[in-house]
Amino acid sequence: xxxxxxxxxxxxxxxxxxxxxxxxxxxxxxxxxxxxxxxxxxxxxxxxxxxxxxxxxxxxxxxxxxxxxxxxxxxxxxxxxxxxxxxxxxxxxxxxxxxxxxxxxxxxxxxxxxxxxxxxxxxxxxxxxxxxxxxxxxxxxxxxxxxxxxxxxxxxxxxxxxxxxxxxxxxxxxxxxxxxxxxxxxxxxxxxxxxxxxxxxxxx
Amino acid sequence: xxxxxxxxxxxxxxxxxxxxxxxxxxxxxxxxxxxxxxxxxxxxxxxxxxxxxxxxxxxxxxxxxxx
Numbered sequence: 001x002x003x004x005x006x007x008x009x010x011x012x013x014x015x016x017x018x019x020x021x022x023x024x025x026x027x028x029x030x031x032x033x034x035x036x037x038x039x040x041x042x043x044x045x046x047x048x049x050x051x052x053x054x055x056x057x058x059x060x061x062x063x064x065x066x067x068x069x070x071x072x073x074x075x076x077x078x079x080x081x082x083x084x085x086x087x088x089x090x091x092x093x094x095x096x097x098x099x100x101x102x103x104x105x106x107x108x109x110x111x112x113x114x115x116x117x118x119x120x121x122x123x124x125x126x127x128x129x130x131x132x133x134x135x136x137x138x139x140x141x142x143x144x145x146x147x148x149x150x151x152x153x154x155x156x157x158x159x160x161x162x163x164x165x166x167x168x169x170x171x172x173x174x175x176x177x178x179x180x181x182x183x184x185x186x187x188x189x190x191x192x193x194x195x196x197x198x199x200x201x202x203x204x
Numbered sequence: 205x206x207x208x209x210x211x212x213x214x215x216x217x218x219x220x221x222x223x224x225x226x227x228x229x230x231x232x233x234x235x236x237x238x239x240x241x242x243x244x245x246x247x248x249x250x251x252x253x254x255x256x257x258x259x260x261x262x263x264x265x266x267x268x269x270x271x
């Protein structure tokens with residue numbers, strides 16, 4: 001049984017309460033009959049490899065779910081998990097071409113900027129060649145080329161999230177003991193006033 | 205400060221080798237200290253120097269780039 005999201009908890013809970021789940025194949029759907037004025041559901045249990053006849057007082061059917069017409073449109077939209085990871089060029093690219101040299105797959109080329117008459121150029125990535133390694137992103141000084149799902153901002157946020165418990169611990173220590181800022185031989189942001197002013201270190 | 209010093213290390217793990225190794229460690233039920241905070245990247249070469257400095261300035265005691 002596969003469930004999505006928090007449904008896993010519900011499923012586990014139901015199992016603990018004694019609900020029995022039986023899978024069935026498309027070509028072996030359960031059959032419902034009435035025998036001696038009682039409802040009997042006949043189904044082949046794939047775990048037992050045996051046909052079962054279950055007598056029941058109530059038979060409750062789940063309402064059918066039909067996909068709406070535009071479901072395919074939604075599915076066709078790129079998501080990080082379904083799509084291969086590729087690079088893309090942003091507006092910040094000014095055609096300095098630093099990324100061309102570092103690309104191990106030669107997936108980047110230089111072209112005339114579209115609709116530009118001044119001769120400005122921009123890089124273009126070949127998504128067939130790009131393996132999404134991100135060397136271009138690390139090299140570009142302007143954020144002109146990024147990787148889907150691994151942009152500079154996204155990586156930064158991950159670092160921030162990883163450091164959040166530490167930040168809170170330090171803030172708490174200062175607040176509870178009202179200490180003079182402890183000696184941290186680090187950036188000047190580690191002062192008490194800067195924490196009160198900013199509360200976040202996102203821009204240091 | 206009676207507690208023992210526990211460093212926090214931000215690790216940038218290459219998707220194809222280091223992160224796969226971490227995955228394998230998990231599957232093999234091996235354990236490592238929780239001091240390492242792994243962050244998956246597509247290649248160890250995609251970690252900009254900015255980000256390393258950023259990690260240190262946010263309080264990390266060390267940064268390891270694995271790939």
